[in-house]
Amino acid sequence: MTNQTIPVTQPFLPELSEFVPYLEQIWDNRWLTNNGPFHQELEAKLAEYLGVEHVSLFNNATIALITALQAMRIHGEVITTPYSFVATTHSIMWNGLEPVFVDIDPTTFNIDPAKIEAAITPRTTAIMPVHCYSNPCDVEAIQKIADNYGLKVIYDAAHAFGVNYKGDSLLKWGDLSILSFHATKVFNTFEGGAVISPNAKTKQRIDCLKNFGIVDELTVTAPGINGKMSEINAAFGLVQLKHINIALRKRQVIDTQYRLSLADVKGITLYEQRDFSNSNYSYFPILVEDDYPLSRDDLYEKLKSNNILSRRYFYPLISNMPMYRCLPSAGIANLPQANALADKVICLPIYSDLTDEELSMIIQCISDVNLR
Numbered sequence: 496m497t498n499q500t501i502p503v504t505q506p507f508l509p510e511l512s513e514f515v516p517y518l519e520q521i522w523d524n525r526w527l528t529n530n531g532p533f534h535q536e537l538e539a540k541l542a543e544y545l546g547v548e549h550v551s552l553f554n555n556a557t558i559a560l561i562t563a564l565q566a567m568r569i570h571g572e573v574i575t576t577p578y579s580f581v582a583t584t585h586s587i588m589w590n591g592l593e594p595v596f597v598d599i600d601p602t603t604f605n606i607d608p609a610k611i612e613a614a615i616t617p618r619t620t621a622i623m624p625v626h627c628y629s630n631p632c633d634v635e636a637i638q639k640i641a642d643n644y645g646l647k648v649i650y651d652a653a654h655a656f657g658v659n660y661k662g663d664s665l666l667k668w669g670d671l672s673i674l675s676f677h678a679t680k681v682f683n684t685f686e687g688g689a690v691i692s693p694n695a696k697t698k699q700r701i702d703c704l705k706n707f708g709i710v711d712e713l714t715v716t717a718p719g720i721n722g723k724m725s726e727i728n729a730a731f732g733l734v735q736l737k738h739i740n741i742a743l744r745k746r747q748v749i750d751t752q753y754r755l756s757l758a759d760v761k762g763i764t765l766y767e768q769r770d771f772s773n774s775n776y777s778y779f780p781i782l783v784e785d786d787y788p789l790s791r792d793d794l795y796e797k798l799k800s801n802n803i804l805s806r807r808y809f810y811p812l813i814s815n816m817p818m819y820r821c822l823p824s825a826g827i828a829n830l831p832q833a834n835a836l837a838d839k840v841i842c843l844p845i846y847s848d849l850t851d852e853e854l855s856m857i858i859q860c861i862s863d864v865n866l867r
């Protein structure tokens with residue numbers, strides 16, 4: 496037994512010595528931000544790694560989401576999912592737009608395309624779905640609806656680093672996709688994010704908006720923001736990228752062991768990745784059903800008293816938060832699946848340095864209650 500706390504996630508960090516030469520280079524050339532050499536290199540290397548053409552780095556995904564909506568000139572209402580991190584809906588509000596919540600599909604945890612049409616009004620201009628826990632949305636159905644109604648699709652792909660859909664990058668779907676490189680994500684630059692654009696013209700617009708809307712020395716054409724990634728963050732991303740495949744493989748091993756050990760625990764439902772895509776093992780959500788001996792919150796507390804920090808993620812639902820619950824679409828009756836899921840879910844610790852011993856402790860803690 497160890498008394499050390501097991502966190503729900505832990506950032507992967509390479510040896511510090513590997514990072515130092517990058518810092519020395521920054522000190523040498525004194526280019527700290529504004530599309531510096533490491534920034535350019537990371538954009539190119541990420542495009543190659545992710546199998547996309549146009550990457551715009553950002554200081555975080557929230558600013559990237561806000562800028563993406565601005566770049567697409569979205570107005571009126573935006574259809575989105577309540578089952579996400581608050582930044583998804585916040586980005587809509589920061590553009591002065593109205594979020595409209597649509598319920599999720601209980602098998603994918605993503606926005607249910609079958610329920611989108613009923614939420615469309617003459618004021619709807621966009622859909623902002625989330626690829627929850629790296630599981631792809633039903634991108635084909637969503638695109639069909641968007642095409643029929645002339646809507647833009649902006650994916651919050653914060654969880655979807657390196658995920659493919661039917662053999663090609665998932666990030667190619669929709670008008671734009673946004674990645675997060677926050678410390679808690681599988682690929683991190685301490686803080687960071689990116690917008691994936693389908694063409695050079697769109698990338699140019701995004702790059703302009705993330706730099707105050709500056710076109711050239713004398714021309715500012717839009718009320719852009721400061722969304723630039725610094726050279727330090729970009730350099731760290733380059734170091735991380737060298738290790739990402741190993742880090743993902745380690746997560747995969749943990750994911751497999753969880754699945755083998757928890758599959759037969761009565762009252763625990765596992766979350767299945769869709770067949771035609773690959774997971775990045777960013778989260779390990781389990782659902783605590785009624786026939787499990789403990790309630791979800793009791794299991795959460797039990798894990799905590801054993802120094803295991805799980806996370807009720809996503810709970811509470813965005814639509815139940817004080818600033819959103821008054822919206823017409825936020826009622827519990829409109830979002831039964833999302834509400835049910837938020838009450839059942841726990842994300843278990845998963846990160847590349849999680850040891851076998853720690854993993855066994857977690858599994859033991861969850862399966863033990865069934866023996867009594």
Ligand SMILES: *Cc1c(COP(=O)(O)O)cnc(C)c1O
Binds near residue numbers: 676
């Ligand atoms: C992490 C996350 C964000 C926000 O990313 P930041 O880089 O922290 O701004 C947005 N949406 C989802 C779904 C996330 O998980």
